[in-house]
Amino acid sequence: MSLWEDKVRRVVPYTPGEQPADTGIIKLNTNENPYPPAPGVLAARDAMDVERLRLYPDPAAGELVKALAGRYDVAPEQVFVGVGSDDVLSVAFLTFFNSDRPVIFPDITYSFYPVWANVYRIPYKMAPLDADFRIRPEDYYEENGGVIFPNPNAPTSCYEPLDVVEDILQHNPDVIVIVDEAYIDFGGTSALKLLERYENLLVVQTFSKSRSMAGLRIGYAIGAPKLIKAMNDGKYSLNSDTMNMPSQLMGVCAVRDEAYFKQCVNRIIATRERTKAQLLALGFVFPEPMANFIFARHPRFQGRELFEALRAAHIYVRHFDQPRIGDYLRITIGTDEQMDVLMDFLKNYINSH
Numbered sequence: 001m002s003l004w005e006d007k008v009r010r011v012v013p014y015t016p017g018e019q020p021a022d023t024g025i026i027k028l029n030t031n032e033n034p035y036p037p038a039p040g041v042l043a044a045r046d047a048m049d050v051e052r053l054r055l056y057p058d059p060a061a062g063e064l065v066k067a068l069a070g071r072y073d074v075a076p077e078q079v080f081v082g083v084g085s086d087d088v089l090s091v092a093f094l095t096f097f098n099s100d101r102p103v104i105f106p107d108i109t110y111s112f113y114p115v116w117a118n119v120y121r122i123p124y125k126m127a128p129l130d131a132d133f134r135i136r137p138e139d140y141y142e143e144n145g146g147v148i149f150p151n152p153n154a155p156t157s158c159y160e161p162l163d164v165v166e167d168i169l170q171h172n173p174d175v176i177v178i179v180d181e182a183y184i185d186f187g188g189t190s191a192l193k194l195l196e197r198y199e200n201l202l203v204v205q206t207f208s209k210s211r212s213m214a215g216l217r218i219g220y221a222i223g224a225p226k227l228i229k230a231m232n233d234g235k236y237s238l239n240s241d242t243m244n245m246p247s248q249l250m251g252v253c254a255v256r257d258e259a260y261f262k263q264c265v266n267r268i269i270a271t272r273e274r275t276k277a278q279l280l281a282l283g284f285v286f287p288e289p290m291a292n293f294i295f296a297r298h299p300r301f302q303g304r305e306l307f308e309a310l311r312a313a314h315i316y317v318r319h320f321d322q323p324r325i326g327d328y329l330r331i332t333i334g335t336d337e338q339m340d341v342l343m344d345f346l347k348n349y350i351n352s353h
């Protein structure tokens with residue numbers, strides 16, 4: 001082995017869901033939105049002056065920050081934007097989790113958290129969800145170096161009411177508490193309401209799910225100006241021009257089209273409720289879904305078996321080979337037509353095995 005190999009930083013990377021090149025499949029594996037982005041986004045693309053691409057983009061993404069500040073009724077100094085919420089969360093880990101004490105997050109949660117903790121050498125501790133996959137707030141009372149959890153959680157789709165979020169905030173006045181709200185638009189109330197009272201709260205959201213723009217990579221954090229300033233300092237120390245010009249332009253148009261956003265979200269919620277009833281009728285069990293996916297298991301079948309049978313039928317869902325959740329499938333809500341194909345397959349499979 002060469003000597004330099006000893007000095008290479010080795011990390012266990014995050015494994016994203018599969019993005020198969022085959023467009024003939026039904027893709028319910030990465031919690032994308034089945035509907036196109038807002039019409040204004042397409043118009044912005046058509047109107048884009050390609051000649052301007054020779055220039056660097058605005059490093060502060062000022063127009064997008066302003067549009068988001070207007071939409072959420074906060075000051076522009078309270079908004080940080082990044083290349084997907086993964087980028088925002090990565091900058092937040094780097095900026096806020098600098099203690100010798102462990103950062104706490106749930107044992108069943110977004111699997112990128114331990115990856116960032118490892119890459120930035122942040123100690124962490126995983127608090128076990130209860131038997132119903134719910135957060136136990138007491139687990140977050142001990143001294144720690146910071147707290148992060150998604151609400152609704154992934155991959156469980158469980159939502160914790162704001163009094164649980166507030167209880168965790170009340171017990172953690174000396175560290176930053178990050179609420180990852182990638183799925184909040186599909187149910188529940190955002191912790192943004194609590195910002196006025198907790199200046200150590202950071203709320204992170206994304207355009208990838210409810211705004212149908214996973215491919216453009218836009219995420220944002222909202223918090224006290226001090227937190228946002230610290231994150232921007234962190235970002236400008238890594239790579240200042242992260243968000244490209246087309247994303248900034250199209251992002252602004254997406255934020256402006258509130259009617260389309262609501263319509264899309266409501267369609268997905270309606271399909272989720274319909275799918276819930278159909279899954280229950282087939283004997284599936286699942287925690288109450290509050291995101292754009294359902295986390296379900298069937299008492300008669302192993303998770304891997306159903307996952308593989310579905311995949312062979314060109315229906316892609318997500319399966320995690322992990323303790324406690326190996327028998328579950330995480331099924332993204334697609335269109336009604338896509339869910340009909342899924343349900344037909346499951347009905348036939350279950351009745352013939």
Ligand code: PMP
Nearest residue numbers: 084085086110150154182206208
């Ligand atoms: N947080 C959670 C809980 C997620 O499930 C995801 C999606 N993989 C993200 C953050 C990141 O999404 P994006 O980078 O597309 O905004």
